[in-house]
Amino acid sequence: ELKVEQNPLFLSMQEGKNYTIYCNYSTTSDRLYWYRQDPGKSLESLFVLLSNGAVKQEGRLMASLDTKARLSTLHITAAVHDLSATYFCAVDPNMEYGNKLVFGAGTILRVKS
Amino acid sequence: NAGVTQTPKFQVLKTGQSMTLQCAQDMNHNSMYWYRQDPGMGLRLIYYSASEGTTDKGEVPNGYNVSRLNKREFSLRLESAAPSQTSVYFCASRKGRSYGYTFGSGTRLTVV
Numbered sequence: 027e028l029k030v031e032q033n034p035l036f037l038s039m040q041e042g043k044n045y046t047i048y049c050n051y052s053t054t055s056d057r058l059y060w061y062r063q064d065p066g067k068s069l070e071s072l073f074v075l076l077s078n079g080a081v082k083q084e085g086r087l088m089a090s091l092d093t094k095a096r097l098s099t100l101h102i103t104a105a106v107h108d109l110s111a112t113y114f115c116a117v118d119p120n121m122e123y124g125n126k127l128v129f130g131a132g133t134i135l136r137v138k139s
Numbered sequence: 140n141a142g143v144t145q146t147p148k149f150q151v152l153k154t155g156q157s158m159t160l161q162c163a164q165d166m167n168h169n170s171m172y173w174y175r176q177d178p179g180m181g182l183r184l185i186y187y188s189a190s191e192g193t194t195d196k197g198e199v200p201n202g203y204n205v206s207r208l209n210k211r212e213f214s215l216r217l218e219s220a221a222p223s224q225t226s227v228y229f230c231a232s233r234k235g236r237s238y239g240y241t242f243g244s245g246t247r248l249t250v251v
Contacts, residue, residue, distance in 0.1 A: 057236075057237055059239040059240075061239075067244075067245075068229060068242045068243065068244045068245050069182075069229070069240075069242045070242070071239050071240075071241075074238075074239050076237055114181070114182070116239070116240075118236065118237070121236075124187070124189070124195060125170055125187070125189040125233075125236065126170075126172065126184060126187050126197070127239070127240060129181055129182045130181065131179075131180075131181040132181055
């Protein structure tokens, strides 16, 4: 069974601090996606990582993919309150699993001022 | 560009009633998906359609049926609603492999 594990599941951090969210998965894949969800809203795409060593950055968020370790990270630099949301990673596994993404459980991020 | 449109946005049903959730995308995407989201459970796949004319079960298909009406539309039907189906339902579409999902705004369903 394909598993996608995020940790931590809940993260409370102070403004200005740095932290990393981890996404581990149990099958070979070189395609991974990060999404953000605000309370009561839908999911919006943050990053698309399509190869080993891929790194994408936008603002205070940076995502990377290590396909050999089956690990993606979402690094938050100098957090601000506006980053408070739930963050999901999703793995695009091989075709044997069908044409669908498998999501992690999500990390709830709360940034305190 | 509307993207993925879901209707209705909110619905309250009585146990045993039926209803259909509608989803339409205008991006010419091949694949479409229905997920449910419950507190602490993340996103769980109900059904998906990899291409027009095909549908497959996901993780939690029991109590649901789907129809891929054409390339644009993918509906989800609850034949006899149960309180356990109280959830937020998201439709998503995807151009193909190596592309992420575009999500609709969601339908908040309560079954009493």
